[in-house]
Amino acid sequence: MLLDDVAATSEAVAATRSRLAKRASIAALLRRAAEESPPGRDPGPGPDEVVVVTSYLAGELRQRRTGLGWASLRSLPAPATEPTLTVATVDAAFERMAGLSGPGSDTARAAEASALFGAATEREQRFLRGLVAGELRQGALDAVVVDAIAEASGAPVDVVRRAVMLRGDTGAVAVAALRAPDPGAAGEALGAFGLEVGRPVRPMLAQSAPDVATALEKLGPDGAEVSVDTKLDGIRIQVHRAGDAVRVFTRSLDDITPRVPEIVAAALALDANTFVLDGEALAVDASGTPRPFQETASRSASQEAEALAAVELTPFFFDALHVDGRDLLDDPLRDRLAVLDGIAGPFAVGRLVTGDPDAAAAFFTDAVARGQEGVVVKALDAPYAAGRRGAGWVKVKPRHTLDLVVLAVERGSGRRQGHLSNIHLGARDSDGGFVMLGKTFKGMTDQMLAWQTERFTELADGPTDGYVVKVRPEQVVEIAFDGVQRSTRYPGGVALRFARVIRYRDDKTAAEADTIDTVRSYAAG
Numbered sequence: 001m002l003l004d005d006v007a008a009t010s011e012a013v014a015a016t017r018s019r020l021a022k023r024a025s026i027a028a029l030l031r032r033a034a035e036e037s038p039p040g041r042d043p044g045p046g047p048d049e050v051v052v053v054t055s056y057l058a059g060e061l062r063q064r065r066t067g068l069g070w071a072s073l074r075s076l077p078a079p080a081t082e083p084t085l086t087v088a089t090v091d092a093a094f095e096r097m098a099g100l101s102g103p104g105s106d107t108a109r110a111a112e113a114s115a116l117f118g119a120a121t122e123r124e125q126r127f128l129r130g131l132v133a134g135e136l137r138q139g140a141l142d143a144v145v146v147d148a149i150a151e152a153s154g155a156p157v158d159v160v161r162r163a164v165m166l167r168g169d170t171g172a173v174a175v176a177a178l179r180a181p182d183p184g185a186a187g188e189a190l191g192a193f194g195l196e197v198g199r200p201v202r203p204m205l206a207q208s209a210p211d212v213a214t215a216l217e218k219l220g221p222d223g224a225e226v227s228v229d230t231k232l233d234g235i236r237i238q239v240h241r242a243g244d245a246v247r248v249f250t251r252s253l254d255d256i257t258p259r260v261p262e263i264v265a266a267a268l269a270l271d272a273n274t275f276v277l278d279g280e281a282l283a284v285d286a287s288g289t290p291r292p293f294q295e296t297a298s299r300s301a302s303q304e305a306e307a308l309a310a311v312e313l314t315p316f317f318f319d320a321l322h323v324d325g326r327d328l329l330d331d332p333l334r335d336r337l338a339v340l341d342g343i344a345g346p347f348a349v350g351r352l353v354t355g356d357p358d359a360a361a362a363f364f365t366d367a368v369a370r371g372q373e374g375v376v377v378k379a380l381d382a383p384y385a386a387g388r389r390g391a392g393w394v395k396v397k398p399r400h401t402l403d404l405v406v407l408a409v410e411r412g413s414g415r416r417q418g419h420l421s422n423i424h425l426g427a428r429d430s431d432g433g434f435v436m437l438g439k440t441f442k443g444m445t446d447q448m449l450a451w452q453t454e455r456f457t458e459l460a461d462g463p464t465d466g467y468v469v470k471v472r473p474e475q476v477v478e479i480a481f482d483g484v485q486r487s488t489r490y491p492g493g494v495a496l497r498f499a500r501v502i503r504y505r506d507d508k509t510a511a512e513a514d515t516i517d518t519v520r521s522y523a524a525g
C-alpha cells in the first residue's frame, strides 16, 4: 500500500467532525490494506502491513523512539511530485533510524530522514512530520480506530475494545480481526486474546465525586456495601510475576523494572507464583506515613532520573487481575479482593467495606488526617474495566485538582529572568481544541522552572523572541485551585481562583486532560 493512501485518509479523517464518517474512511483503508497484502504473499522481513497502517491511522509510529527530533524537521528537502513510497518502505526506514546508536548515529539518522522526506510528496511530508512530532495523535482517534476495526471485520465492537485493552497493541488486534475469514471467526480470534502474564494491560481508571456521600450515590442503591479504599498518592504500578521473573509497568505501560529493585523483591516475597497485581508505589517513612509526593514522583519523572537511587519505594496493592492460572478481570471486585488478601498481606491497601455512609465518611476523614490523598470508593460487584474510566470506581479528594494543558508560557523577569515562567493553562473542549482558563507561576520550584524552560523551548510553536511563547499543547500539568469563578476575561467564561502548580505529569497525554465541562461543574451558581 502507498503511504499516499494513508496520508489521504488521515487528512479526510481530520477534515470531518462526523465520527461515522471518520470510522467509515478508516475501515475502508484497513480493508484495502488487508486485501493488498494477503498473508503468505512474500511477507518480507517487515511486519504485516495492516499493523503499520493501523498505527499510522492512530497517529503513531510503530517505533516508540526514532531519535528524530522536532527541530530536525524544520528544514526539509523539496518534496517529490509523484507518490512512490510504500508503507513497508517507510516503516523499514524508521526501523533503521530507531536502531542507530553511538558515534555518528545523528548524521546517519539525518541522512536517512532526508532521503525519506525527499522521496515524499508534499502531502506525505506533512503526514510524516505529523507522525514524527506526535501531532496526529489524539485520544479520541484511538476509539474511532477501534470502531473501524469492528466495522471492517464485522466483529462486535466491545470484543474489539476488550482485545485492545488486554493486548495493549491495536495493530495486533487489527491483524487478527482482518485476517479472519468471516465476522464469526474474527470475533472468535479476538475472544481468545486473554490476559498474558508479562504483557501490561491498560489500567482501570476512576470517576470522581466531590464527597463520599455523592460517591456512594453514584455507585448504587442506598445501603449497598462498597469498598472504601485509601487513595495513595504515588505512582500507579502493575506488577507481573511468573516464577522468578517480575516486571513492573507504569500507568502508561512503560516498563520500569530495572529502576525499582525493591518492588521486584517485594513481589518475589508474595505468596503466589504467578500473578498480575494493580497498585500504587509510594515512599513511606518508618511509621508508614507517606512522604511528600515530590519524593515519590522524583522516581518516575524522566527529568529527575538521577534521583532514582535516593528514595525507597513500597508497593501497595489494591486489585488482582490474575493469580496462579486464574484470570480475575471479569470477576466481581468482592472476589478479586478475597484473592488479593490471600497473597498480598501487609502490601494490601487499607480499606473499609461498609454500607454505612457515616462510617465511609469517617474513613475518608481519617485517611486524609493520616496524610493520604483521599479515598477511592468501589462497587463490590463490578468487574475490572481495563483501560476505562469505569463506573465502578469513584475517587474523592479533599483538595481540588485539575490536569490541564500548557498552551503558552511567558518570559520571566526579576529572579526568573532567563526562564520561561508564567504558564497559560487550558482545558480540553469537545472538538479536540483547548480553552484557556488562566495563568500561573505559583507553586513552581526552581527545579521545575529550569525543567520547564527547557521543555517549553522544545515545544515552542512559532517565534520564540516575543514575550509570550506559544507552545504545542502537549504538556500536562496538575493544578490545585480554590474555586472556579465566572469571568469574561477568558473565552470559556470561567477562570480558576488561586491556581497553583503541583507537578508536571508525564503519565498523561493532552487527550487525557480535564475538559472544560469538568471545570465548569466547579463554578458556583
Ligand SMILES: Nc1ncnc2c1ncn2[C@@H]1O[C@H](COP(=O)(O)OP(=O)(O)OP(=O)(O)O)[C@@H](O)[C@H]1O
Residues within 6 Å of the ligand: 204, 205, 206, 207, 229, 230, 231, 232, 233, 234, 235, 236, 251, 280, 318, 349, 376, 395
Ligand atoms: N486504592 C486505590 N484504588 C485505585 N486507584 C488508586 C488507589 N490509590 C491510589 N490510586 C491512584 O488513583 C488513580 C485513580 O484516579 P484516576 O483514574 O482518575 O487517575 P489519575 O487521573 O491518575 O488520578 P489522580 O490524578 O487523582 O491520582 C489511579 O490511577 C491510581 O494511581
